[in-house]
Amino acid sequence: MKSSRWTEWTWGKAVPWVLPVALLVAWQTAVETGWLSSRVLPAPTAVMAAAWHLGSSGELWQHLSISFGRAVAGFAIGGSIGFLLGLVNGVFRPAERLLDTSIQMIRNIPHLAMIPLVILWFGIGEEAKVFLVALGVLFPIYVNTWHGIRNVDAGLLEMGRVYGLGPWALFWRIWLPGALPAILVGVRYALGIMWLTLIVAETIAADRGIGYLAMNAREFMQTDVVVFSILLYALFGKLADSIARFLESRLLRWNVNYQHRP
Amino acid sequence: MGAGQGAELVFVQVAKRFGAQSVLSGIDLTVKRGEFIAIIGRSGCGKSTLLRLAAGLEEPTSGIIQLDGEPLQGINTKARVMFQDARLLPWRRVIDNVGLGLKGNWREQAAKALEQVGLAERANEWPSVLSGGQRQRVALARALISQPQVLLLDEPLGALDALTRIDMQRLIERLWQEQHFTALLVTHDVDEAVMLADRVVLIENGTCAFDWPVRLPRPRQRGDAAFADLVEAILRRILGPESERGAIAASSFGEKRRAL
Numbered sequence: 001m002k003s004s005r006w007t008e009w010t011w012g013k014a015v016p017w018v019l020p021v022a023l024l025v026a027w028q029t030a031v032e033t034g035w036l037s038s039r040v041l042p043a044p045t046a047v048m049a050a051a052w053h054l055g056s057s058g059e060l061w062q063h064l065s066i067s068f069g070r071a072v073a074g075f076a077i078g079g080s081i082g083f084l085l086g087l088v089n090g091v092f093r094p095a096e097r098l099l100d101t102s103i104q105m106i107r108n109i110p111h112l113a114m115i116p117l118v119i120l121w122f123g124i125g126e127e128a129k130v131f132l133v134a135l136g137v138l139f140p141i142y143v144n145t146w147h148g149i150r151n152v153d154a155g156l157l158e159m160g161r162v163y164g165l166g167p168w169a170l171f172w173r174i175w176l177p178g179a180l181p182a183i184l185v186g187v188r189y190a191l192g193i194m195w196l197t198l199i200v201a202e203t204i205a206a207d208r209g210i211g212y213l214a215m216n217a218r219e220f221m222q223t224d225v226v227v228f229s230i231l232l233y234a235l236f237g238k239l240a241d242s243i244a245r246f247l248e249s250r251l252l253r254w255n256v257n258y259q260h261r262p
Numbered sequence: 263m264g265a266g267q268g269a270e271l272v273f274v275q276v277a278k279r280f281g282a283q284s285v286l287s288g289i290d291l292t293v294k295r296g297e298f299i300a301i302i303g304r305s306g307c308g309k310s311t312l313l314r315l316a317a318g319l320e321e322p323t324s325g326i327i328q329l330d331g332e333p334l335q336g337i338n339t340k341a342r343v344m345f346q347d348a349r350l351l352p353w354r355r356v357i358d359n360v361g362l363g364l365k366g367n368w369r370e371q372a373a374k375a376l377e378q379v380g381l382a383e384r385a386n387e388w389p390s391v392l393s394g395g396q397r398q399r400v401a402l403a404r405a406l407i408s409q410p411q412v413l414l415l416d417e418p419l420g421a422l423d424a425l426t427r428i429d430m431q432r433l434i435e436r437l438w439q440e441q442h443f444t445a446l447l448v449t450h451d452v453d454e455a456v457m458l459a460d461r462v463v464l465i466e467n468g469t470c471a472f473d474w475p476v477r478l479p480r481p482r483q484r485g486d487a488a489f490a491d492l493v494e495a496i497l498r499r500i501l502g503p504e505s506e507r508g509a510i511a512a513s514s515f516g517e518k519r520r521a522l
Binding site: 153155156158159160161162163164165169173174177178180252253254255256 | 317318319337338339341342343345347349351352353354362363388389390404408
């Protein structure tokens, strides 16, 4: 306790972690004293051991890269389609009249309800997961892109026309940057849906991937592996969110709402 | 660059209606090369519409607008507009806003234009950190960098405080004298109109109702008796024949009291 400022700083940094650490300690103690059966919940140390084991055998990386690949492919496909549809419908009213009703109808079907049909179509191969993820991320990106484009300041567009910008320049200088804050909200939301979809799809029908790892472990009562798989999803989710935040703070530097963010 | 760069702008029987509502009905107005004209009128008289017609943002319902003898079609590429709000792109830095739409090596030019409006050192800031007056100065630099033949000003100083406004008026006058563009200023501020314009045109009932030449030497002084007389005469004409001097004073006094 050299200065009060230093203690304030450490206190500020430490506070968010007090509860998780306390929980971990309680959890470990509960398992060790036998109060909590390791069948129900293995000790944190056991989970770590499982992680180490999976990591060193190389099995983990195989499942990880498979899941990661599915997530990225699905996001890229669904995200691009959603973005393009949002763009076209946002800029051109006739396109919106033609397409929006259909899109809204499909949007309101929970995409996970499609799983039986998707399995019938694609079996349990890669296409099924990628398709589901793409379907899941398409709509948040579509809706937010459309919304962002619609809310671009008409005064700025008018100014751009008076200042001699052609359609292409109008798009790059005004439409797109104007819609970007909303688009990034969509991206962030879509990243969450991406993981959710992947977890469900992999858990129900898969022969590789993190979800498969968890389901397989369940059959052999390996609770530690199951818990570790769940933690992996949490980690990935957090990572995706951090990337989205980073993109926001990079791309929206001009926006006062995104400046000085801790 | 150089003298005599402004374009001539002629309105011939220009009318504009939006649906059933007639905003302008038969405007005849000639703006000579390099002339500075102020358009005044009560709010809703169609003065901004006139400016938008000159910019090519609206098309006249009937009549023609000629630019150096050629009928205007589509966006007026010889003109630049300053809007009431600066309309800077918030996601581009100040200097990139000034160089908007320019091709080639414009950075040096943009820096020079910013220097002209006294904002050289703010070139790399985001527009959001500038004050209202500074934003309008950036907008002015952006308007003038391409050496337009016509500058259309749509109440650009309306939202500024009194002191900033006087600064901006001086700046606009100076740059107009240097660059010789044709200027069309829409304003509701009679003081400002008399301060800047060669001619003050009143729009009433959709037509050019009155036209005052301003023969005062520049730079003009607000305290000047001739200046005050002209402002007074214009105000009296706008407010209608029944309003005498006392009525004007009373109304402005009343407004002040309400503000208090």
